[in-house]
Amino acid sequence: MYGRKGYQLPKDFASGEKGHLKPFNSKLFDETIEECDQNHHLIQSLIRHLSLYIYILYKQKGLDVHNNRNADHYGALVHHFFLIRN
Incomplete structure (x- = not known):
């Protein structure tokens, strides 16, 4: 996993x-x-979980999920989650 065979x-x-x-x-x-x-299947699974988590956060904050989407927001949100994780 993580590219060992590719290496x-x-x-x-x-x-x-x-x-x-x-x-x-x-x-x-x-x-x-x-x-x-x-690795592709693992990444897809992680993206689905992250999307669900983002959806739940939006609902908890009372935000409209469909009208608040833009590329910068998702990138910043993912970056924020990685900072919290690390």
Whole structure:
């Protein structure tokens, strides 16, 4: 997870002899793609949870969810949550 297989892919490629290409490691490539898919699903899940959390915060503060959307607000809100988390 977190790109470990993707990190191994160029290392594996670079480990060949100078001037010669190493045979393509399709197993490592497939593992890298699988890892990327897992990360993508994890990020989607986190975004859904964050969206639900933002929706609940809006409702608690009595704000209209559909009329208060703009790109800067969501970016600032996500940044705020990360600051609180860290």
